[in-house]
Amino acid sequence: MLNEATRKLGNPTITEPYLQIEGGVPLRGEVSLPGAKNSALPAIVAACLSDEEVTLLNVPLDLNDVKQLIQLLRTAGAQVRIEGDSLICRGDGWKGGTLDAQLAGKIRHSLLLIGASANWRAPLFLPLPGGCNIGNRKHDLHLLGLQKLGYEMQESDLGLHLMESGPDRESVIEFHYPTFGGTLNVLFASIRSESVVLLKNAAKNPEILDVIELLSGMGADIAWTDESTIRIRGVSKLHAAQHTVMSDRIIAATVISAVGVTKGEVIIRNSTTHILESEVKVWREAGLHIEELDNAIAVKWTGTLQGVDVVTEAYPGFHTDIQPLHTVLMTTAAGSATLKETILDGRFEYCNELNKMGANIRVVDGGFRCVNGAEGQIADIRGVESLYGTDVVATDIRGGAAVAVAALGAEGTTRITNLYQLERGYGNIVELFNSLGARMKRVEPAKH
Numbered sequence: 001m002l003n004e005a006t007r008k009l010g011n012p013t014i015t016e017p018y019l020q021i022e023g024g025v026p027l028r029g030e031v032s033l034p035g036a037k038n039s040a041l042p043a044i045v046a047a048c049l050s051d052e053e054v055t056l057l058n059v060p061l062d063l064n065d066v067k068q069l070i071q072l073l074r075t076a077g078a079q080v081r082i083e084g085d086s087l088i089c090r091g092d093g094w095k096g097g098t099l100d101a102q103l104a105g106k107i108r109h110s111l112l113l114i115g116a117s118a119n120w121r122a123p124l125f126l127p128l129p130g131g132c133n134i135g136n137r138k139h140d141l142h143l144l145g146l147q148k149l150g151y152e153m154q155e156s157d158l159g160l161h162l163m164e165s166g167p168d169r170e171s172v173i174e175f176h177y178p179t180f181g182g183t184l185n186v187l188f189a190s191i192r193s194e195s196v197v198l199l200k201n202a203a204k205n206p207e208i209l210d211v212i213e214l215l216s217g218m219g220a221d222i223a224w225t226d227e228s229t230i231r232i233r234g235v236s237k238l239h240a241a242q243h244t245v246m247s248d249r250i251i252a253a254t255v256i257s258a259v260g261v262t263k264g265e266v267i268i269r270n271s272t273t274h275i276l277e278s279e280v281k282v283w284r285e286a287g288l289h290i291e292e293l294d295n296a297i298a299v300k301w302t303g304t305l306q307g308v309d310v311v312t313e314a315y316p317g318f319h320t321d322i323q324p325l326h327t328v329l330m331t332t333a334a335g336s337a338t339l340k341e342t343i344l345d346g347r348f349e350y351c352n353e354l355n356k357m358g359a360n361i362r363v364v365d366g367g368f369r370c371v372n373g374a375e376g377q378i379a380d381i382r383g384v385e386s387l388y389g390t391d392v393v394a395t396d397i398r399g400g401a402a403v404a405v406a407a408l409g410a411e412g413t414t415r416i417t418n419l420y421q422l423e424r425g426y427g428n429i430v431e432l433f434n435s436l437g438a439r440m441k442r443v444e445p446a447k448h
């Protein structure tokens with residue numbers, strides 16, 4: 001076996017921080033979830049739409065993406081400060097301008113500063129946004145939305161330019177796909193307009209509903225007129241509010257996957273299966289016992305898991321961010337499973353890393369188009385007896401989580417590098433899993 005050979009030679013030296021995981025311990029106990037990254041990031045921008053103080057609780061302040069976003073908002077003129085566990089934001093002083101390319105280029109949700117700047121009627125140049133490198137992450141629907149609202153926008157190879165705002169328009173905007181970030185940008189840009197905006201085929205992820213709850217608490221007039229249409233009636237002012245960010249359902253899914261892989265039994269507090277319905281359905285079919293408790297999920301491994309095929313879709317379908325965590329579960333399931341990724345065309349990089357650990361995954365062109373128009377891929381996973389530890393890379397946030405989960409169930413020691421990516425979305429992964437009995441540590445090699 002490959003890791004046998006490595007063992008004989010001794011481990012190569014790693015010069016950057018890495019996670020070291022000794023696998024094979026069934027996870028047991030209870031955990032509480034932190035605030036959700038993908039709700040907190042837009043909530044922080046939303047909180048900067050008012051000139052009064054908006055207090056956010058349960059923000060995962062330890063995440064790299066949260067730290068980057070706070071810095072970026074400050075450069076745009078917003079006032080954001082941390083007081084104990086709270087994040088206090090106010091947007092007066094917003095000046096827009098040209099944003100720092102390094103900061104904007106590290107996170108995907110720098111894109112939301114366009115909607116925020118439109119709210120403040122301040123021109124903005126946003127250098128190209130970053131985020132996970134998981135395919136062609138387009139902006140055309142953001143531009144379409146803003147242009148329909150009357151804003152002049154230009155796109156170049158360097159970034160996106162929000163020019164002077166045009167007249168407020170009564171608008172009907174329809175997305176061909178319910179883009180998460182695009183929905184938020186339209187909300188932010190239209191909340192203080194002087195007219196009524198209808199957004200059809202809007203994203204309705206729980207994280208979007210959480211941000212709408214915050215905005216409504218700030219005085220915005222937002223309503224769903226049917227299952228997928230949002231009506232925004234402009235208001236003249238947004239006011240002070242306090243909001244608790246929802247807990248992270250993707251971390252809940254990460255723990256569920258880890259319980260399956262390690263053959264454990266865990267209760268996940270502050271969580272519910274109601275916002276993970278597609279995923280829980282699949283995992284029950286695979287053989288995991290998952291039960292809804294009072295504001296908690298109980299998950300238990302009860303025997304060999306079966307292969308179950310998955311197709312990712314917009315919410316309430318199976319979440320693309322959770323697909324790597326399903327792949328890991330399937331690596332040691334009985335039989336085989338396919339995973340068809342329809343949202344992002346480059347989201348299987350992490351499969352190479354799982355294969356280094358002994359998984360048998362083949363990624364093939366799927367003969368279909370993803371929602372962004374690019375050729376889509378399918379992962380064909382053949383279950384193997386067990387995985388083994390070796391040196392792997394966190395390719396992106398969820399790819400990093402996938403190899404960490406795989407390592408928890410693997411024989412031997414895994415070392416994961418490129419931690420910056422993982423820590424964009426998981427601030428406390430060591431504490432989280434060690435509280436359930438895992439043997440994980442973050443190693444900072446000494447600098448010479």
Ligand SMILES: CC(=O)N[C@H]1[C@@H](OP(=O)(O)OP(=O)(O)OC[C@H]2O[C@@H](n3ccc(=O)[nH]c3=O)[C@H](O)[C@@H]2O)O[C@H](CO)[C@@H](O)[C@@H]1O
Nearest residue numbers: 038109136137138139140141142179180181182343344372
């Ligand atoms: C910080 C955050 O919350 N990020 C999430 C958000 O990203 P993000 O907001 O980038 O996701 P979108 O829903 O906008 O994008 C999904 C797909 O739509 C395409 N598209 C998007 C906008 C556009 O104008 N044109 C277009 O074609 C993208 O290229 C991609 O293929 O939702 C993704 C899909 O659930 C998740 O993976 C990310 O974790």
Ligand SMILES: C=C(OP(=O)(O)O)C(=O)O
Nearest residue numbers: 108131132321397398425
């Ligand atoms: C893809 C993700 O994040 P981002 O959009 O910030 O890159 C994610 O959270 O899995």
